Amino acid sequence: MDFLSATLNRVKPSPTIAVTTKAAELKAAGRDIIGLGAGEPDFDTPENIREAAKAAIDAGKTRYTPVDGIPELKRAICDKFLRENRLTYSPDQISVGTGGKQILYNALMATLNPGDEVVIPAPYWVSYPDMVLLAGGTPVVAEASMQTGFKLTADQLESAITDKTKWLIFNSPSNPTGAGYTWEELKQLTDVLLRHPDVWIMSDDMYEHLTFGDFTFCTPAEVEPLLYDRTLTVNGVSKAYAMTGWRIGYAGGPKHLIAAMRKIQSQSTSNPSSVSQWAAVEALTGPQDFLGPNRALFQRRRDLVVAMLNDCAGIHCPVPDGAFYVYPSIAECIGKTSAGGVAITDDEAFATALLEETGVAVVFGAAFGLSPNFRISYATGDDELRDACTRIRTFCAGLS
Template identity: 40%
Template sequence: MKNINDSLSSLSKRIVTSPTIKLTSKVKSLLECGEDVISLGTGEPSFEVPSEVKDELVRALRRNETGYTEVEGTENLRLSISKKFKRDYSISYDTDQIIVSNGSKQVVYNALLALIDPGDEVVVPVPYWGSYPEMVKLVGGEPKYVYCDADLDFSLSSESLKKVISPKTKCILLNFPNNPSGSLLSKETVTALTEILNEYPRIILISDEIYQDIHFAEERPCSIASQSPELYSRTLTVSGVSKSYSMAGFRIGYAGGPKSLIKAMVKLQGHTTANPCSLSQAASIAALNECDEFILRNNEIYKKRLNNFLSAVKPAKGLKCIKPRGAFYVFISCRELIGAKTQQGNIIKDDIDFSMYLLDCFRLAVVPGSAFGVKNHFRVSMSISDSLLVEAASRLVKACSRLEK
């Protein structure tokens, strides 16, 4: 019998494993061996699920809400999402313009599956979340990268966007507040982007705004679909409960957008996973309706952690930190340390080498920038306790001081 690997599809061989999953797996192995590892790699909030959510989850179980629901999510949850979009994003979506899926990743994938034909191009700003290019490939599309300037805090410029748009461009996949950089789109930037997009009325926008609630400025980040009727008519606004409400394991993502696109996504979801977990949906209603204070309180904690961390790593040799304006990450340049030698005599050739050096020698886990399309950077997550974050900063400073250049 031939090896099963010979039977695997060419597509499955083209797709790369998520670098964050690889890192998590190695960190887990070290922890199981009793190693004192501090992980700054996770994209999962450290806060407990709100008590209102826990209580509603139990009540839903006692009400025996354990059967199938509508494929697109329950009417009550979609109504709560509609109110959330209107209240916080200033976008009006009726319930038949909303879909609920098994996490925001499935929402984005469903949208690409509904929109992209083989050979279509999808513009992906860099840095990007690692799954975006792979999802584009999975549906037969071609990712087309537009590089955001680090000197502009990784914001997307209209000039850069226009250069990569071609007759094959079908979609632009945006993620602001951005993972990993924490960059936001200002109203001025969106206005400039709108002028460019008006020249290309066929292009659809998928705006992944999963970190929309997590920001460090007084003004809420700009939600693209709220800026003009023209953008509203061709934008899918994606969000979920994983980040804002610390409900990563509940696997509830959602989106609002054009009715025809939502209908196509529902049809596709009906033949794959069908509805999301009924109990998770019930719990998410409580989150959306009752937990605004939870978000505000946690934003203050993130802000404090961020300021303390940036102060603590300031003495680190060869690092350059851009202060994020949203999400809960810091994207750090280690470019000046490339070519440095470790005490073991190894040369740091790139961000992956630097990340492995931190893990192997200082038991500090970060995500290399290459996972997000940007070399010689690494991502740090603020989703650990204050004390661990201080210790992590100390290890980072020490690690940099031990390198010879």
């Protein structure tokens, strides 16, 4: 009898974590490695947030808390949703979890039955399909190409929905492409969803505050208030507040869904870290003046990386609207051979050869559901980004 669960065979480890781990191992072995796989800001959590955590420890706020969040944090989240997204929630409509990933997973576990389908636009964050599979559902991938700016059209969404569809997972700005939906583009999608009253919307807004130029963020329940009662609006403090390791994600949604998610969490992890919750209160209620300079920093890095990658033979890199990723196409590199003799048969082979021959770690596009591409996280220093892009240019020039 097999000791391991059959469910385990339905999922795979996170490719982004695998790339980051591989890069760290090579670096520890003495290799000159530049890791561009991890999706986290390279600067410290703001001082006022760190001080709030220290104060919480000194005040003895280190015990169990309510399962899905302390009242102070839930109130801060309600205020945030109203202030920034024009969404009105009460504290019993708020769930706080150990990162945004747990919030998404709780919602899927609480709602999916065998045969239920979840529409996932591709390119997608690597964890979406596997979380659906773990929860017993069926991921339905709707491919958004570079020709549509990596954004799903209304016709594509309509075609993907069946009588078995329970959720649409929506992410803007997107990981891995940085593509963001304008109000008008999102309204076209919400118009489709209005015609399908049994389909719920899971909106992953984690990169809300990382947008560039004239792009203005919006979220589905804000664009179409008639969808409010079947939308779970998910966010967190990880990216905008440089708090990836603090592990606090949250969501607003209908009371019965939030209660079901609370039940799941009560029998899995119970409450998120008490100290992290108090830090998140300060993040959401404290000074927000650093967000603008951080956006400007990431936009400068974006422009640097896009320009340098578009100077590489065989690479075409669109300009993203937000987040801190680029998702260039390497279609013109497929079928060639690297200077080290590796056949570039697909984007995974490209990424593997790039790491072995130049020491630059990126994530191959197949992991995100759309090839032939790769993802770079430019949440690292300018000098490293220049060095990495120079190595990529040399690698591409050596393809034959």
